[in-house]
Amino acid sequence: MPRHSRTSLDYDPLTAAIAPPSDETPEQRAKREQDEAEAQRVSDLIDEQLKAERAALKKKKPPIKVLLLGQSESGKSTTVKNFQLAYAHNAWLEERASWRSVILLNLVRSVNTILDILGKEMHYVSSPPPSSNLRLPPTSPTSSQTSDEDDDDEEDEPERNLPAPLPRRPGSASPPATQQDIALYQMQMRTRNTRFLFTEKHRLLQMRLKPLRRVQRDLEQLLGAPSFVEADDLRGPATPFASMEGSSPSSTVSSRKRMSQSHEFVVRSRNGWKGALRLGGDEDERERGERGKGGKRGRDERSEETMGVISGCGEDIRALWADPIVQEVLAKRGVKMEDQPGFFLDEVDRIATRDYEPSDDDVVKARLRTTGVQEYHFLFEKGSEAGREWIMYDVGGARSYRSAWYPYFMDVNAIIFLAPISVFDEPLAEDRKVNRLEDSFLLWKAVCSSRLLSKVQLILFLNKCDLLQRKLKRGSQLRQYIPTYGDRPNDLANVAKYFRQQFREMSRRYSPEQRSFYSFLTSVVDVKSTAVTLGTVREGILRNHLANAELI
């Protein structure tokens, strides 16, 4: 009877197939049994590992997910940096050096901005005074006539980078001019009529600092997309995510995967966090390799070259920044370099050197726009938080990036919303007709109103208090931009209290369900005070998370 037709229950074809040959010698048998014992040992080991992993997974606490929201330059990335500094210090140290190029770019951009302004002024000095009149922006009903008459005058268009008013007065068709508009207009008039006493020194500085134009281009190339973005590419609706509520979670989750770049920090010992951060990730590395000549070596050479040019220009940069005529020109133009993000001109002696290494404060102050969404993982491995992973999502805040926020609304535990409150007199870069504070209010209102976020804990950072204080001390009057502020004292404590009330009221009015209002007055460039704030925030988020878990 052929084997395959046997039906007896004591026959197992598999056993038959792996059975030792009938003519096995004693040596072969000993070898076979040894191999089988070893295979069994490995198999047992794998089983044990799988069991342990399953048990660990069971014990693993769910990650806490925090989303940072707010307009561009509100301080989101700076807040993440503070979180790294406080809770991932070793990884922070590893990453710190890679910020050098960003800081150099910040410095060089400041110099080139000054050179641009200087160039224009020197041009005015060497050319006859303009014959056409500057336009006065629309202001009160009486002065708006002036602007109507001059509406066809295109010649002065580039000069009209005027800020938008806040709030618009009811009933007025066109936005009325703010005090700042008028001041800017008067300043432009004065500037055009002023003849600065430029000397040979200014012409020499201009000439000797010219190589910094190329350095800026090189650094922008090296750093890739975020340092290239033009204001025109940032335009878009204020709250695109508000109209996306209800769209399919699966499509938004996959778009979220496409958009995010992941960075990991792991804390392993009581010494703090360990891990690594690769600025930009592999993809950027590849792109940059292709852009730069000859990949990493080419980049290193260029970086050396760049450093050489910058350090060679150090003296002249210092002379330019310290020059009283340059300072006068900037003041007349209303340009406050020291209020601008990424301001390093005061540190030029330290930074424009070949062996410059960024300090913690430098990195916190450095400015690099976020494009898309950056994902940061923090894993606590000691203490009561052991095994708990935190994931922070840092989004690009410019208007054109805001539709990318929505997929992250699906499953976050908390949102830290940054509203810079020093910007009450500034226009939004993406749309200069809009006041920056007004844009923050629109965003906050939309976030509070979102049904998807109705159970998410919202934490508000009223940020840039240091800049607000500086502005108020210089004499900026809040009531000129927000008439409802009335006669309240024009100091930090009262202005901050007023803003807090406004945001609280919006949260109360627009939240679909009742929610607690948590707010902090912050200057996130101040690492010490921010560490205290973040400690409180962390505890609050954790407590809220645990309370919700209990409820479930």
Ligand SMILES: Nc1nc2c(ncn2[C@@H]2O[C@H](COP(=O)(O)OP(=O)(O)OP(=O)(O)O)[C@@H](O)[C@H]2O)c(=O)[nH]1
């Ligand atoms: N003086 C001062 N500067 C701040 C403060 N917060 C942030 N900055 C600076 O403002 C600039 C912009 O901050 P970022 O954290 O990059 O802003 P962002 O919200 O991430 O901006 P996007 O990436 O464009 O969305 C940086 O140069 C910061 O150092 C603050 O409280 N005070």
Ligand SMILES: [Mg+2]
């Ligand atoms: Mg950012």
